[in-house]
Amino acid sequence: MSDEVKDAGLVAMISSILGGNKRADPVAPPPLAEVPPMVPADPVEPAATSGSDAAAAKAENAPDAAAAVAKPAEPPAQIATTRDGKRLLPAEAIADLVLGELRKLDNFPSSGVSVTVYGYRHWNAMLTFAPFSTSFQNATRFRQAVPDLVFKLRRFVELEI
Numbered sequence: 001m002s003d004e005v006k007d008a009g010l011v012a013m014i015s016s017i018l019g020g021n022k023r024a025d026p027v028a029p030p031p032l033a034e035v036p037p038m039v040p041a042d043p044v045e046p047a048a049t050s051g052s053d054a055a056a057a058k059a060e061n062a063p064d065a066a067a068a069v070a071k072p073a074e075p076p077a078q079i080a081t082t083r084d085g086k087r088l089l090p091a092e093a094i095a096d097l098v099l100g101e102l103r104k105l106d107n108f109p110s111s112g113v114s115v116t117v118y119g120y121r122h123w124n125a126m127l128t129f130a131p132f133s134t135s136f137q138n139a140t141r142f143r144q145a146v147p148d149l150v151f152k153l154r155r156f157v158e159l160e161i
Helices: 003-017 051-070 091-102 136-154
Strands: 087-089 113-118 124-129 157-159
Touching: 087 091, 091 113, 091 124, 091 136, 091 157, 124 136, 136 157
Parallel strands: 087 157
Antiparallel strands: 113 124
């Protein structure tokens, strides 16, 4: 397979992941994931006791456990968004998004890769590779994929300062 065919497949894969087939439709941010409410664990477990004492301790703690479950959990923290619906994320979170998408590519190294996010309104990302983490050809191919990935992510994510 030639590199052009691989690059076209790579762009198509990233485009399908990020919903690039909807060019005529207005851009809408991806839905935010719902986080299930967290029930706090019992902070103190009873010490090992005899069988009858353990049963009595469980019976005493049962109303407390039921009350803890009945109490509503705190809602998850709101994710900051811009006026046009983009999520505001710090540079580290955007770098993790870029790296996560790049890890889905063929022959992407499992370690020795660093993503740097820079800029402000039109943020960008830069890839650096540790020596011997990948071949020159693969590093070039991954770096060529970054501008398309960044272009697609900019539609949904804004850099938080």
